[in-house]
Amino acid sequence: MTETQDILFGVTGQSLVFDAPEGRATGTPVVSVFENEAGDDTTAEVATTGAAAVETNPNTTLDASAAALQQTIPLTATTGCTRGRRFRVTNATGEWEDVEVKQVTSGDSVVVRLPLQNAYASADTFVSTRIAIAVDSTWVADRNNISDSLDPNPRYRVRWQYVVSSVTYVRYTYCDLVRAAGQYDVNGLDVDRAFPGWLENLPTYDREDQGANLIKEAFRQVKLDFYAQKKADQMARNIEVVNDLVLHRAVVQGEMAKVIAGGGSPEAVKQARELYQARLLGLIAFPKIPFATDSGGAGTKVAGAPMWRR
Numbered sequence: 001m002t003e004t005q006d007i008l009f010g011v012t013g014q015s016l017v018f019d020a021p022e023g024r025a026t027g028t029p030v031v032s033v034f035e036n037e038a039g040d041d042t043t044a045e046v047a048t049t050g051a052a053a054v055e056t057n058p059n060t061t062l063d064a065s066a067a068a069l070q071q072t073i074p075l076t077a078t079t080g081c082t083r084g085r086r087f088r089v090t091n092a093t094g095e096w097e098d099v100e101v102k103q104v105t106s107g108d109s110v111v112v113r114l115p116l117q118n119a120y121a122s123a124d125t126f127v128s129t130r131i132a133i134a135v136d137s138t139w140v141a142d143r144n145n146i147s148d149s150l151d152p153n154p155r156y157r158v159r160w161q162y163v164v165s166s167v168t169y170v171r172y173t174y175c176d177l178v179r180a181a182g183q184y185d186v187n188g189l190d191v192d193r194a195f196p197g198w199l200e201n202l203p204t205y206d207r208e209d210q211g212a213n214l215i216k217e218a219f220r221q222v223k224l225d226f227y228a229q230k231k232a233d234q235m236a237r238n239i240e241v242v243n244d245l246v247l248h249r250a251v252v253q254g255e256m257a258k259v260i261a262g263g264g265s266p267e268a269v270k271q272a273r274e275l276y277q278a279r280l281l282g283l284i285a286f287p288k289i290p291f292a293t294d295s296g297g298a299g300t301k302v303a304g305a306p307m308w309r310r
Helices: 188-194 212-228 239-260 266-285
Strands: 005-008 015-019 026-035 048-054 059-061 072-074 086-090 096-105 109-112 125-127 130-135 156-164 167-178
Touching: 005 015, 015 156, 015 167, 026 048, 026 130, 188 212, 188 239, 212 239, 212 266, 239 266
Parallel strands: 005 167
Antiparallel strands: 015 130, 026 156, 048 130, 059 125, 072 109, 086 096, 086 125, 096 109, 156 167
């Protein structure tokens, strides 16, 4: 799933990336960057340098079969296979699925997070569908290009044109140039400390990574709730509060995951959501924490209030 990409101001060596949902592209993709309020026929930003390219690795094959419901995929090469990344495996009949790598045995195989849904044979393909292009070092260092921190919507639109199986596709992604990306550092142990038993009661596949995927999704939901209040997540100037919101939202995600897996309780989902909403409204809808005032990085001063009032 594509998200707005945060490019860090003043940091060289960054790239814009896009995982093509149609499969591995051929040839040289064409990439253009525009102000989001400008049309595709206007002059593009000089935001990138060099040519776009399809990620070189992995672009390999299976060297033995992998049955449906199996989680280990034997590969001819594992170069480029990275834990947490998603890649596409395709068999000779055209059946395919995207898999998330959770373990790599160098030069031998990968273990994927969920069991395979199709059967694969030796010589079937295992590839990256990622397209990337380097960000221009001059553009990334220009303060005038920094996104407006008061606007939660992305400043830039990225147009990707590429070919998969002889068909040309055009898709858009979005990016911001920011001083710092939205941040959180909650892990499963943090959630379990606040809500004992959370880890133990997660569905099987979420237990393996201590709920990391649920927590990542929790942060995405918090970001969307910030946007509903017309605030960008990178505007917040109190990571303790952001962490607490992510932690509470992770409990909601965990309860929902249990219901979807065939257990859990809709009432528990409701209670967790109400607890999260109360915290969100108390801290964000009526701000009690500092938020950025401009693109310089500073935050507002939050005036104190007496604990008791008539």
